[in-house]
Amino acid sequence: MKKIIPFALVGATLVLAGCMSTSISSADADKLTAEITANSFQSKGIAKVERLQQDEANRLCSAANVAGKPLAADVAAAIEAAQLKTIQWPTDGKFLGDHAKGEKIAQSGKGLTWKDKADRVNGGNCYNCHQISKEEVSYGTLGPSLYNYGKLRGVTDPNSPAAKAVVEYTWGKLWNARAYNACSNMPRVGHNGILTEAQIKDVMALLLDPQSPVNQ
Amino acid sequence: MKRKLALVAVLASSVMGLAHANDVEAGIAQYREMLQDGNPAELFEMSGEELWTTPRGPKNATMEKCDLGKGPGVVAAAFVELPRYFADTGRVQDLESRIVTCMVSLQGFDEAKILKTGYAKGEQANVRDMATYVAGASRELKINVPQDHQKEREMYEVGKRLFFMRSGPHDFACATCHAEDNKRIRLQGLPNLTGNPGDGIGFAAWPAYRVGNGQMWPMQKRLNDCYRQQRFPEPKFASDATIALGVYMGVNAKDAKSIAPAIKR
Numbered sequence: 001m002k003k004i005i006p007f008a009l010v011g012a013t014l015v016l017a018g019c020m021s022t023s024i025s026s027a028d029a030d031k032l033t034a035e036i037t038a039n040s041f042q043s044k045g046i047a048k049v050e051r052l053q054q055d056e057a058n059r060l061c062s063a064a065n066v067a068g069k070p071l072a073a074d075v076a077a078a079i080e081a082a083q084l085k086t087i088q089w090p091t092d093g094k095f096l097g098d099h100a101k102g103e104k105i106a107q108s109g110k111g112l113t114w115k116d117k118a119d120r121v122n123g124g125n126c127y128n129c130h131q132i133s134k135e136e137v138s139y140g141t142l143g144p145s146l147y148n149y150g151k152l153r154g155v156t157d158p159n160s161p162a163a164k165a166v167v168e169y170t171w172g173k174l175w176n177a178r179a180y181n182a183c184s185n186m187p188r189v190g191h192n193g194i195l196t197e198a199q200i201k202d203v204m205a206l207l208l209d210p211q212s213p214v215n216q
Numbered sequence: 217m218k219r220k221l222a223l224v225a226v227l228a229s230s231v232m233g234l235a236h237a238n239d240v241e242a243g244i245a246q247y248r249e250m251l252q253d254g255n256p257a258e259l260f261e262m263s264g265e266e267l268w269t270t271p272r273g274p275k276n277a278t279m280e281k282c283d284l285g286k287g288p289g290v291v292a293a294a295f296v297e298l299p300r301y302f303a304d305t306g307r308v309q310d311l312e313s314r315i316v317t318c319m320v321s322l323q324g325f326d327e328a329k330i331l332k333t334g335y336a337k338g339e340q341a342n343v344r345d346m347a348t349y350v351a352g353a354s355r356e357l358k359i360n361v362p363q364d365h366q367k368e369r370e371m372y373e374v375g376k377r378l379f380f381m382r383s384g385p386h387d388f389a390c391a392t393c394h395a396e397d398n399k400r401i402r403l404q405g406l407p408n409l410t411g412n413p414g415d416g417i418g419f420a421a422w423p424a425y426r427v428g429n430g431q432m433w434p435m436q437k438r439l440n441d442c443y444r445q446q447r448f449p450e451p452k453f454a455s456d457a458t459i460a461l462g463v464y465m466g467v468n469a470k471d472a473k474s475i476a477p478a479i480k481r
Contacts, residue, residue, distance in 0.1 A: 023366050029373035033460075036374055037381075040457030044450040051384040051449055058382040065380035065391055112385050112447045125386075128401045140401045142393065187386040194385060
């Protein structure tokens with residue numbers, strides 16, 4: 001009996017501590033967050049408050065992060081299927097542009113902040129998160145290394161039937177990364193209009209052209 | 217034999233890759249160490265102390281009776297327990313919003329006017345300097361942001377939701393860059409703010425002097441610029457969203473030693 005009492009006390013303390021830390025329900029916290037968000041931001045330059053409106057994919061992925069649990073497999077699959085439908089394939093059927101231009105786009109992190117003009121040419125932000133060419137040592141590590149991207153995938157001729165699957169996947173990934181991974185951290189570069197179709201072609205060449213420094 | 221050679225080549229190149237990465241890391245560490253010699257933040261700190269003790273504003277009063285949470289007039293160790301709930305305003309407040317409250321109640325300044333003033337201009341420059349001074353009075357102390365009051369716990373939950381809120385053209389949340397250990401943007405290390413990232417890192421480093429642009433940034437400005445890069449609309453100065461994020465980061469960073477005002481690249 002003497003031994004049981006301390007355990008009971010510990011249990012009661014844990015329950016109390018639990019109550020104290022969850023003093024607001026998750027639904028109420030969501031509601032309060034929405035109110036506070038609505039009152040806390042203001043439009044500035046091109047960055048309007050409408051940017052706070054989350055689409056379904058962002059809403060679900062954010063909620064999963066708050067809960068600390070990955071999305072249910074069927075929810076993730078539904079997001080991926082919906083995002084896949086948004087991908088626009090190159091209008092002239094050509095997937096690759098100029099790798100040298102692609103390097104410049106990958107280097108640039110400019111565009112779409114409240115300091116930027118609406119007509120500014122956006123960068124791709126690629127080096128912020130990825131290693132790409134060997135020459136650039138100032139690269140981020142949030143995304144995987146893309147050095148030798150095409151070479152590692154056996155792309156010797158991007159126009160060949162053998163390369164078709166890799167080329168199309170890469171285009172789709174750039175256009176809307178979340179078609180392949182529901183909550184990928186990678187921006188939906190084509191879908192959200194960060195880069196133009198022509199710019200995406202140049203980034204494609206940077207990754208897949210056998211002549212690109214990335215594949216040396 | 218060929219296979220063996222290939223394996224050796226792969227191993228050699230990966231070792232070289234590692235050495236290269238280590239060189240880069242070592243270079244960054246050395247650069248940061250050099251930055252520590254002589255921190256211009258001290259000039260802002262001195263200016264803040266003078267502002268604190270000089271009679272100013274329509275009421276020609278000093279800030280010396282300001283209650284930063286540890287009672288009127290207590291500056292020492294107040295910073296590491298902010299943001300916290302204040303009964304007189306009925307709000308959870310961070311360092312800068314609380315300084316504004318005292319400027320209004322003690323000195324008679326116009327709150328709306330200060331809130332509208334741009335960063336580092338007019339009285340906002342004085343808020344910045346006083347924030348730097350108050351933070352400096354908690355040097356080497358451990359972050360201990362309270363969760364005793366219901367509103368403090370609510371703000372933690374709100375801050376957590378804001379931290380993970382993905383939106384805007386890039387789908388970025390705070391968490392995109394600050395939810396994993398040992399990640400970088402370009403060469404800039406990113407603190408994982410979902411827990412205690414370590415002494416003097418993340419929440420425990422701001423206000424900080426930024427060498428890159430020669431500016432002293434308190435937390436409000438730090439968050440403002442994060443949101444700019446996140447491609448969000450602008451968070452209003454001292455808004456509840458910014459304070460909720462402060463609570464979230466501060467509570468997560470419990471026991472991290474504050475080095476504020478720090479020096480940054």
